[in-house]
Amino acid sequence: MKKQAVAHTKKFDELGILIVMIALFVFLAIASPFFLKVENIQNLLLQSVFVMLVGFGMMFVLTIGGIDLSVGSILGYSGAVTGIIIAAGGNVFLGILAGLGTGAAFGIINGLLITQLRIAPFLVTFAMSSVVRGILLLSTTNGAVSGFAVPEFTYLAQGYIIGLPIPVFITIIVFVILLFLFKFTSFGRNVTAIGSNREVAFLSGVSCNKITVGVYMLSGLLAALSGILLAARLTAVQSEMGGGYEMDAIAAAVIGGTSMAGGKGSIIGAIIGAVILGMISNGLDLLSVNQFYRQIIVGAIIIIAVALERFTSLKTERV
């Protein structure tokens, strides 16, 4: 799998999964008259961006050959930090900055534990997820964090810029920055290089440890951004906020063609993956499917999407 990485970069890898997304879109448009309404599309995008932001970070982490299971807890706690500061009368800007800093700090700790003590990323981040969730529980012992719904803050989630909800707008900006970072900077190329073969990257003079810490910091930062936007939308932070986001984010990245073995990642793929997940849940809502069937359908669609993607990518390789 790792050897294919070089051949892959030349083609438009995301074609297979894009076809799956369009097929799903067409199916939902035909099956439900409400699907194509502007409000529903806006809602669909808004639902998808929270996972998408976390998925972007996860894409970097998976591409470098790691995994980050702590993003769900970091998402929840960063949202809580921002909420607590604003609720205590602090500046909104300061609160957001503190939230982002919290996420980045946990990311750096993850990165340092992984690179300096060389513990498996799965364990470090699993343990970190437990620790951060504990801290979040500690700060919500008196009930959910709330009382931070000042208009300047909730505007982040409820406002619109040129017809787009602000979280969607922010996600687009983040996407452009990350796309540039991943495709056109040495940092992005080094991430792929380390993921394909760490030893070779190291011997070619890539400072693997710095890049790895940077990637985990990015993952924490993006989880925090998602958490802050989610806090602005929900106007309260429960102790369970962000639970399960790590799995959704991994699923979004991998559906989009990012390899869990490292060395191959796609930001556009992560977007498509997150939108597919969002469309599945939105579509099941619209078609009012029995909620017990829902899990089965979500699982089946993930398998079909990834299998289709595998088949199409195998075909393009042979040509």
Place this chain on the structure above:
Amino acid sequence: MNRRSVPGSGAEIQKNVAGFLKNNAAMIALLVIVLLLIALFAPQFFSIQNITNVARQASTTGIIAIGMTFVIITGGIDLSVGGVLAATGIAFSILTKFGYELWAAVLCALLLGAIVGIINGFGTIFFGIQPFIMTLATSSVTGGIALLLCDGIPVEFTTVSSPVIDFFGNGNVGPVPGPFVLFAALAVLSAVILRYVPFGRYVYSVGSSFEGARLAGVRTTRIIMLTYIICSICAALAGIVTACRLYVGHPVAGSTAALDSIAAIVIGGTSLSGGKGSVVGTVVGVLLMTAVANLLNLTGVPTYIQQIVKGVIIILAILLSTKGLRQRIKEAWRGL
């Protein structure tokens, strides 16, 4: 005494024991630390009743972890065990409730597990889907099936009385709980298979180099398929045991089973990248995690602290069990 040891002699055994102690020094140290902590803060831990309780709690995670050890040694992972546990537990409960023979209910539950294992293996081998995603998806599917089978309501079968259900739920052999007997039997069986049976050796060879094993004539796809089936059947056994314990099949039982068992396995020294690991390590990992959880419960530590402590313990366990720790810390210090 002669320096060369004769096989089977006292010196040889001594050497083996010394080697074992040396290899697992960190693990043993950690166990001692935990036991000391327990003796200091919760001496009531050592009552027979409590130890029996810990053994019972460890059994479910342990049974799952043993199956998962096979999958992880081949370099795979199985996140669907929680869903399989719930679905098979429900299937077993429903069949028992409606008066089917016990063996039929058990067989059906195990069969259901085996089918999920086959699907997992099929997806990873023939569609080339990464195990993490494949089993994440089947975990969602099996969780849904569990909810669907019982319409979201836990299935009670308290009207049925059977000595076998009693034994695997709440029964004891002397001070040893019934499920623990099953756990121990599975552990011994798996240890023997992994060490002395060709299949076990192939499992290691596939994990350390898939391509190498294939070129050496190992039927790699068959081995991988079998490991997923073993893992799912173990999860099904755990599902049955969980249902027997309260005479209830619960649709959301086992939601933390996958990550808990994986953590225990890795604490036991099995590498997530495959090719390395042992059942003994897994058993120690499971017992350690359960003992710590029990200690925290006995001392009345609040849930949020328990979460934090659990995380710290995992990191500590890994730090202690990795070789050359002092060297690494020195390097890290210099790096700063």
